[in-house]
Amino acid sequence: TCSELLEGEDALLPQxxxxxxxxxxxxxxxQSLTRQRRRELVRLGAACRTRPEMGNLVSALFDRLLPASEPETAAGQNLAGLLGTYGFxxxxxxxxxxxxxxxxxxLAQNRLPTNSVIEDAEAEDVLDATDGLPQELxxxxxxxxxxxxxxxxxLAAGAGSRWTQGAGVVKALHPFCKLAGRHRTFIETHLAKSRRISRLHETxxxxxxxxSYLTHRPIExxxxxxxxxxYQAPLLLSPGRSVGLRLIPTxxxxxxxxxxxxxxxxxxxxQKMRDSLRKALVAWALSSGEAGDYTDNTPLQCLHPVGHWYEIPNLLKNGVLGRLFELRPHLKHLMIHNIDTPGTDVDPALLGAHIARGGCLTFEVITRRIEDRGGGLARVGGKLRLVEGLAMPREQDEFRLSYYNSNTSWVDIDQLLAAFELTREDLSDTERVAEAIRQLSSRMPTYVTLKDVKKRWGYGQEDVYPVTQFEKLWGDMTALPELNCAFALVPRLRGQQLKDQAQLDGWLRDGSAEFVEGIAEFEAID
Incomplete structure (x- = not known):
């Protein structure tokens, strides 16, 4: 390398x-500047007046100090367009x-009342499928x-922020593990299991x-x-038709x-610094209007996903369920599961148990371990239901629960439509479907969270604001008194969810990966 020593008026760094x-x-x-720094600034001022390459430094400094933001009219039009497109x-x-x-x-109302009686489920409350089920089922x-x-x-609408510790990714497309000699994505793994079931049962x-709006295009x-x-059988994408607009916090x-x-x-x-910051945030919330729409950002930063409960009603709104009825006129049941539950498949025995019981919903649970956080199966006021971690009135209540929700469920379609006060024939009436979903959603618990959102001003400057968003979760369907719900205890190899990449080492060691290889038929590699 080589360098050149600059002296006198030329001793300046680049603009x-x-x-x-x-x-x-x-x-x-x-007065607190060093003598050397003051002399440098004098030379810089002279250079701005005499040297062409420094002529636009003043305007660049103003852009740095007061960066221009996107015009409100254009941003508002973009946001309105996105809201209309995504089913707001x-x-x-x-x-x-x-x-x-x-x-x-x-936030305080997320929790059940403090006087709620939360009791652990008994062994007779669940159908034990860990050692297999009868042949007739x-x-x-x-x-x-x-x-x-x-x-x-x-269910593949989530951004997988826990999987990457904050970064937004399409988790469904992540090659998470080497299976059958090649790294496989979550979607490929689930399709391989469905391929095997199709072959075994001649269907x-x-x-x-x-x-969702976050994942549809990349997956497609x-x-x-x-x-x-x-995959030779029908493979359909169900685009999201529900989206939320973030709000100013109260x-x-x-x-x-x-x-x-x-x-x-x-x-x-x-602590003084934090108190000062919080005081400023309170002033911002008051001046912006509590629970007002948060629109002072790029359009995508103003939107938020609304929870996986909406992914099932979306099947009604976007016409996918109607399309399934056209492809399969005798369709009666759905198996719904998370993208990050690699061990689950359409087990005929569990399907038979769901059919034999004749209920609307059958949820699969697993034996709870200490690292399983997020609620589980419990009796609340005497009613057996799934309780989300956000709803626990006391943190210690969760540690007393024996069963953890795998979020895999079997659904009787006609009974589910009846819960929405719909029939198969009503699916073509978009207004009626939208109103039915709105009515049932109003009866579901609404969980409020505060998320930190960055507003970037450009040139490396950004502000961080807490904004309000909400979600509704599928497991809370078990709280509706009119729904006939059952629960089946399945092996952990089948029901474990992979929420964090740190789980992969244990998942490989305990035989889960080998189990998945045994229930999947991957496409042959040429």
Whole structure:
């Protein structure tokens, strides 16, 4: 390498350096600057007047200090367009806003009342399928499969932020593990299991993958590129038709977050800084309007996913369920599962158990371990139901539960439609379907969360604001009194969910990967 020593008036660094450094220097009192720094600034001022390459430094500094933002009209039009495209329900949104302002929902209201009696489920409350089920149930399920009465629904609308510790990815497309000699994505793994079931039971098992505004295009393009991994049976994408618009937080929720939730202890100076920041955020929330629409950002930063409960009603809204009825007129049952439950498949015995019981929903649970967080199976006020971790009034209640929700469920389609007060013939009436979904969703628990959202000003500057968003979860269907729900205890190899990449080592060691290889038939590699 070589270098050149600059002296006198030429002893200046490039313009980009001063664009980066000058904002910090300008905030410092002139008297506190070193003599060397002051002399450098004098030379810089002279260079701005005489040297052409430094002529636009002043304008660049103003852009750095006061960066231009996107015009509000253009941003607003883009946001309105996205809301219309992704199925934003303005009526439901106004109801959420009214509930927030009235205090009916909020961070504190996520939890069940403190006087709720939460008891662990007993062994007789679940159907034990860990050691297999009777042959007659297997035959019942196998016959249903052969008649074309079953379809698989894989929930793949999430961004997988826990999987990457914060980064938004399409988790369904991540090659998470080496199976059968090659790294496989979650989608390929689930299709390989459906391929095996199709061959064993002489059927073409329809497979539906639900998506959202975050995941639809990448999944659609990837499946086209991979030619659906050679899956010969019907493979449908169910695009999301529900999206939320983020809101300005209420003071009530901000105070609950800061005063009631666990907080890191800081030293005196750091605590003063945090208190000052919180005071500024309170002023921002008040000036912007509590529970007002959060629109002062790029359009995609103003939207949020609304929870996996909506992924099932989306089948009604986007016409995919109607399409399934056209492909399979005898369709009666759905098996719904998360994208990150690689061990689950359409087990004929479990299907037969669901059919024999005649209920609307059968949820699969696994024996709970200490690392399983997020609620489980419990009796609440005497009613057996799944309880989400957000709803636990006391953290220790969760540790007393024996069974953990795998979020795999078997659904009787006609009974589910009856819960929405719909029939198969009603699916063509879009207005009636939308109103039915709105009515049932109003009876479901609404979980409110505060998320930190970045607003980037450009040139490396950004602000972080807490914003309010909500979600509804599929497991809470078990809380509806009119639904006939059952629960089956399945082996952990089948029901374990992979929420964090740190789980993969244990998942490989305990035989789970080998188990998945045994129930999957991957497309042959040329």
């Amino acid at each position: 980009g350096y001063y664009v980066m450094m000058m904002p910090a220097v300008m905030r410092v009192d002139v 329900d303005a009526t439901h949104h106004e109801q959420i806003r009214a509930d927030l302002r009235s205090g009916r929902i909020g 297997f035959q019942l399920g196998a016959q249903s499969l052969k008649r074309g009465e079953v379809a698989v629904v894989t 073409a098992l329809p497979h539906v993958i639900t998506t 393009e990837y499946l086209a590129q991979e030619e659906n991994y050679g 003071l009530r929720d901000l105070r609950f977050l800061w005063e009631e939730m666990p907080q890191q202890l800081l030293d005196q100076q750091a």
